[in-house]
Structure formats: C-alpha cells, structure tokens
Amino acid sequence: MMKGLKKWRLFSLLAVMTVFLSACGEEYITTLKPTGAVGKEQFNLLLFSIAIMALVTIVVSVLYLYAFMKARRSKLGEDYMPKQVEGSHTLEVIWTVIPIILLLILAVPTLISTYKFADVKAMDEVDEEGNKTALTVNVTAKLYWWEFEYPEQGIVTAQELVVPTDEKVYFNLKAADVKHSFWIPAVGGKMDTNVENVNKFYLEFGKESADLKDGVFYGKCAELCGPSHALMDFKVKVLDRDGFNDWVAAMQATEGQTASAESTDLGEQTFANSCLMCHAVSGVGASGAMGPNLTTFGDRNRVAGVLEHSKESLENWVKDPESIKPGNLMTGKYGELSDEEISAVADYIMGLSIEE
C-alpha cells in the first residue's frame, strides 16, 4: 500500500514538473524567461509568491485529505455519531495569525517593487547641455496599430519598437481612440494606454533580440479594444547602444524623404496618390499620423502586425484589409486600385528600408 502510494507520488511529481518545464513558453513572448531588470524582478516575485502559496496549498490539502480519509463513514460504520464540537479559539487564532504573517512577508517585496516601478523621475533629468539623459519613447496606441515617437531624437516609427539594451527606457503611454494596453511579456508587465491621460513607466531590455527566432520580442495589446484586439501586435527590436545610435542616425537621415506622384515608378506614383495622406515615408517627425509610418517597412518582421513579411501578404492586405483586421480604419480610405498598381505599390513599400 505504502509502496503504491510512493510510486503514485513520484508520478504526480514528475507530471507536475513536466507541465512546469513545458510551460515556460517561447523566449520572445513568455513571462517565464524574462529579460531585463523589470521582468526579472516580476518573475522573482512570481516565484516567491508561488512558494508561499504552494506552502499554503500543501498544508491545506494535507489537512483536508487526512481529515477526509479518517472521517469516511464507509470506514466508521453507518451508526457512528461524531462528537459535536463547537470550535476552538486556539485554532482560530493560529489560522488567523499564520496567514497574516505570510501575507506580511509577501507584502514587503510587493510594496518595494510597486514604488520602484512607478519611479519615473529620471525621465526629466537633463545633462549640462540640457539634453535628457534617459531615452524616452512616446507610445500611441491606435485602432489596431502602435506608433512610437522618440521626441529627443525627433523621429517616429510604427509597429516595431527599436530600443537599446541595458538601460532604462521610459515610456509615455497614450491611446488615440479607445483604451488599449501596452505589454511586452518577455520584458515586463503591462500598462494601459488611457484616452485621457499619459501613463508613464519604464522597462529594461536585457539582451539583444537578434538571436531570437524572428529577431524580435513580441508585444501585445492587453485590453479589449474591438474586433481586431487579438491582432494588435507589435514587435520589439533590441540593439546594443551603438546599433541603436546607428539606427537613430539612419532614421534622422530620412528627413524630407517622400513619394512623388510624378515618379516614373508606378509603385511610388500609386503610393503618392493613394497612401501618402496617411503613411509617411520619412522617419523624421512626431506622433499623430493617420496610419503607421512606413519608413522602415522593409526592415520589419510582419505585415500589419500579424501576417508573414512578404510581398504577397502585403498585396492581400492592400486588397482587402477588412478581411485581415476587421474594424481597421484603413479600409475604404484609398479608392480602388488595380492589381497592377497593388503589385507595384507592394514592391515600393517592401523596398522602404533604412538598414543595409
């Protein structure tokens, strides 16, 4: 009997371990293999709270199973009359005080981290020349895409956030239409983008994203925002500081870049006539565009946040955005395009790149 019980225990332990191990998820999206100080601290808090809660669960389960096994009527006999106990003050005190102590223990790191993560004073610090010392990104969440403005650098991009490693990156978060929530699971917790106020927080990106499966971390919208809420993804490219500086310089170098309606290239011509009103092709500017900035489109990882990065996907998207992201604000804004024009404009957009 005992032997069987032991085997059963071993088996269940193994089963639990297997679930845990297979449950870590993919490195570019899971919170269980975090990168950067914020995500790691949250992960540690997760482990700490799981440890306390596992202790509670095990104690309760053991008591419960023991009480039940001992008290089965099938064992005690049909006529067994238990003693009618009113209660016990000692026990009540014990199971009031012990949980309070456990919760106090959990409350300490909770409170420390709460204040720490909310500390964004460094956002406004300036060096001797009056330049901000920390990198700030203004995030604007829009019906189903993300705009990232770098105010100090004077550049703006969309759908793919580019950040340097190993420094605090500060975020100003706001929504342009309805409430969304900005979340990069592998890097740290989320914060809502409200419609009426700017929320501020910071994240740290612990390692470059180049060796990840797609070369990027995945970002998500975490607040229900309409039919295409599930498709409101963005990606995060993490570069080392030099790589980031190069990227900023390359973005700044696109100043004044535009598409010309007089161009001999049908793609550029079509873009200028049908797309340019909403989509800029210069990375210099501020947030507030109608549609995602496409300056770095060729360097990106997905079309429309979710489709494979190919000309074919882009053509499908331009043909009928509604079939891919229901409720998007692009549908019906650019008139009818012929297949030839769509193909040409897709070529043009795929060619927009600032990386060599």
Add this chain to the structure above:
Amino acid sequence: MSSAAVTNNKGFGATLWDYLTTVDHKKLGVMYLFAGTLFFAIAGFEALLMRLQLMIPNNDFVSAGTFNELLTMHGTTMLFLAATPLLFGFMNAVVPLQIGARDVAFPFLNSLGFWLFFLGAIFLHLSFFLGGAPDAGWTNYASLALYSPGHGIDFYVLGLQISGAGTLISGINFIVTIITMRAPGMTFMRMPLFTWTTLITSALITFAFPPLTVGLFLMLVDRMFDANFFDHTMGGNTIIWEHLFWIFGHPEVYILVLPAFGLFSEIIPVFARKRLFGYSSMVFATILIGFLGFMVWAHHMFTTGLGATANAIFAVATMAIAVPTGMKVFNWIMTIWGGSVKVTVPMLYALGFIPSFVAGGVTGVMQAAAPLDYQLHDSYFIVAHFHYVIVGGIVTAIFGSMHFYWPIMFNRALSEKLGVWTFWIFFIGFHCTFFIQHFLGLMGMPRRVFTYQADQGWDLFNFISSIGAILMAIGVVLLVINIIITAKSKPLNCRDYWGDGRSLEWAIKTPVPFYNFKQTPLVRGYDPYWLEKHDGNKEGMIYAEPLGDIHMPNNSILPLVMSIGMFVAAFGALYHPDGKAWAIPVLILGLAITVGAMIVRSVKDDLGFHVHVEEIVATEEHLYGNGGNK
C-alpha cells in the same frame, strides 16, 4: 385561493396563471432556478463556441466581431443572469424555511424582483436578433462602449438596468425578511450560515448595485443624448466608469461567493454528521469579507495608472481578504475532521470545492501583489483565476445544492448515480479547461483574443483547454438529463431526506404546503431540528403557537405588468437615438404601464386572506395522509 393548493390537477392555463401571479417564495425559488438554468445553459454554450474557436490557432470558426459578442454575453449572462438568479433560487426556496417564516417580508416585491430580472434578461438577449449583442466585454469599459456601433451596448445598459433593479429589490427584501421574520428563539447567533450569508450578501447588493445603476445611467444618457460623461474629448472621463463599475463589480464577486459559502456550510455539517466548526468565527469571517469586499475594487485597475500609493494600498487591502477566507476553509476542514463523512453527490461537490477554491484563492493573492499583477492582468492567468473562484466556488455550490435541496424544492430526489457521473466529468473538465490557462497567461497570452497566431507556444495548451470545455458541457447536459428524468420519478413525501438534517428546513415534511409550517416553530438553539431530533421529538419541532388561522398574501399579476412596462419603455429608449418617430411614444407608453400598475397597487387595498384551521387540516391530510405534518 387556498383550496387551489389542495387540488393538484389544474389545467395548463390555470397553472401558467398561477406561476405568472404567484408571490409564494417557494414557487419564485423554482422560477429563479429554471430561469437561471436557462441562462446558464445559454452562457455555457457561448463559452463552448469560444473554446472551439480557440482550439486551434488562426481558426475561423467564429468571426472576430461575433467572438467579442460571445465573450461579452458569456460574462454578463453568467454573472448577472445565471449565477445570481440560481443563488436567489436557493435563497427563496430555503431561507424562509430556515428561519421558520411563512414567506419573505414583501412577497409582492419578491415577485416584482423576479419579473424585472427575467424581462431585463430577455431584453438583453433579444440583442442577438436585433442587430447584434453588446461587444465591449462584461466590464463595458467606456471608451470602447461609446465607440461601439449599433445597439449592442444600449441593450447591455438597459437590460442590466432593469434586471439590476430586480436584484436590488430582492436584496432589500431579504434583509428585511431575515431581520424581522425569524421564528421565536431564532436569535442572530442561532441563524444557519446560509441565512447569515444571504443577509450579508443582501447588504452587499444594497450598497453595490447603486454605483452600477449610476454608471449605467450615465452611460445611457451618454448614448441616448450625447451627455458626454465619459467622452474625454468633451471633458468626460472614462476612468470614472472603471471606478463605478468595479466599486460594484468587486462586491458582486462576494455577492455570489458568500451564498455559495453558506450553501457549503449547510452541506458539509449534514454529511459530516457534525456541527459546523467555529460557527461564530464563520459568521465573523462572512461579515469581514463583506466589509473588505468594498475596500479592494482598484485591484482590477493596477495597470490603469492610479499611481504607486493607490496600488500599494489596494494591494495590501486585497491580501487582507485572504485571512477571513482562509478562516472559512480551515473551519470547513475541521468540520470534516473527526466527523462521519458520507460521500453523497452534494458532499462530492463540497469535497471538490475545497481544493478548487483554495487554488483560486491563492492565485488571487498572487494577483494582489501589484507589480506581479502588471504581468498577470488581462492575461489568461486572470481568466484561470476567476474561473477557479466562480466555477470551483460558485458553480459547484449551485450544482451541489441542486442535489441537496431538490427534495425540499420538488419533493423528488435527483439521481445519485447520474449525479456522480456529472460531478466527475464536470470536475475533471473544469480543471482540464482552466488549470492550463494559468500557464497560457504566464506564457504571454492576453485574454479576450478571438484568435492567436501559431508558434507562440500556446497551441497545445489551448487545445487541452478546449477539450476540458467539451467535458464540462457534457457534465451540464447530464445534469439537465438528470433533472428531466427526476421530474418523472415518484414523489418522496418525507421529512429530512438526507437523514442528518440540522436546520429548520429539514423539519418540515415535503411537499411543503404553501403556508410552510402550519404552526410557527420554537427554536431552542443552533441547529434546532438536530436538537429536537436528538431529544427524541417525533413531531419534528416544538411549536410556538397553537394551530390557528394563517394570514397569507394574495397572488397578483401587477409585478409582471410593471416589469412589462419597463420592458416596453426600454425599446423606446433604445431606438430614440435613431430618430424613430415612435420611440418617445413607446417610452412613455411603457412608463405609463409601470406607473399605472404602481398606482393600482397603491390605491387598491390588498389585505391578503386567511387560511382557516379546517382548511389547514384538510390540506395536511391531503398532502401527508391522516395526521398531517408530524
């Protein structure tokens, strides 16, 4: 009137009329139970559709827009229109018997509460056929709700406003009933725990529903007349909605879970054949949970950006709730400890409830840690957490109590054998569906997504979760089959069906006559029936009064008429923004019907009627044969 109860074989029309006009708490309990089951089945079906959609990545079984309607209606229906009425069903059926009352304090209001709830619920569900259901989540956050096209959100606002009024009325009714209508000797500290939790829950309803009513009203005028309470471009603020909603929404969780605690506190002592351990601390814990339930709403808004101090305060307050909840769990375990446990179907649900609820509780404490919640919030982790609490805590209580109280409510017993099958299939399905979702959340899957891309590490777990949902559906179907089969079984005509009943409701023979106890019982202590039984009292109870005439309320169609008036008015309000010419007249007509019925009710004296001693004796002989309820 009174002779109607004696004659069993009535025509369909007469039976229907009886149910439309009844003010009897037992019949209303049954009506709540069936209405709740209907909406539970609808909302469960919606959940099943969602799980089928999420079974595989990039699925196109339901469209994005439909999925949002399903998730909104699933949440709204389960909380407002399934769990609440099912629990109200048990409160109605059991509480007046538990305190030895003839009926609730305001039988007319009891009926009005039911009909408002039911017609509000019907109104909300008509949205599926009239241009689309609400699609902004059951939380209906303001920016998305105002942006949502069509009438879905209007159905949500008006439907909940009407059914919420019904709930509020019922809550007030139970407070008055429990405070004023207890049998002689039934002091507060002798009340059964289900009566206690009903009292506290009713108090929570009284304080929690007004914020919701206010929020819904502001949303209504925003959508009807562009009042701009929530439109930030016009100086409104959407965060106010979040606060109003959660000031209601968090207590709502306790409104549901406290009666569930109460039901288990009735089931466990009966089948452990042992007095509830630590009764007074159970009562204290109930009150404390009810109080703290109002102090923690902003833990739903940790990521809204309220600031570190607000988050810190609400984090600690939330953790504090774990203490009284823990007290309850330990008291249940100590009730089992040293008892003689008979594993019947209700007890199976109770035994399944304890570990499931503990699991749901500890993940709740994890989410109370605000910095950790930044990761867990709005992910599948929270979906897993609240389903552990709601299914593991509330639904198990409802299913277990159906088996437990079916003999009192219907004079028939649900099949134990089928019940055991239902339990295991449902229970395994439940853990299979939701345990794995904790990990989906930790692996970065946001909630409320209609689909997900493949290769994010979520495919297998979503598939397993969907299999679990199918098992749960099978379990529910078995329960419904059980109910249908039982309807054809033989009546029990007995007292104390489970043999170890402790509180007053078991002292009465089934079928329970429409006037309940023919004489008001005298309560000599906690667990009054158990006391009498073990003192060798063969009559069930000692009675506090000689057999005499019983004063009962008359049936009335007015509650239904009033509710229909509100139902009609809601259509006027709904279509007014479309510029329909008939909208305002319909609104006025509906309100006129309601006000007219109220005037009739106020002007007409309705003093009820008396059941005379001869009729009581005749009824008792008809129900139980010679000798009556002894």
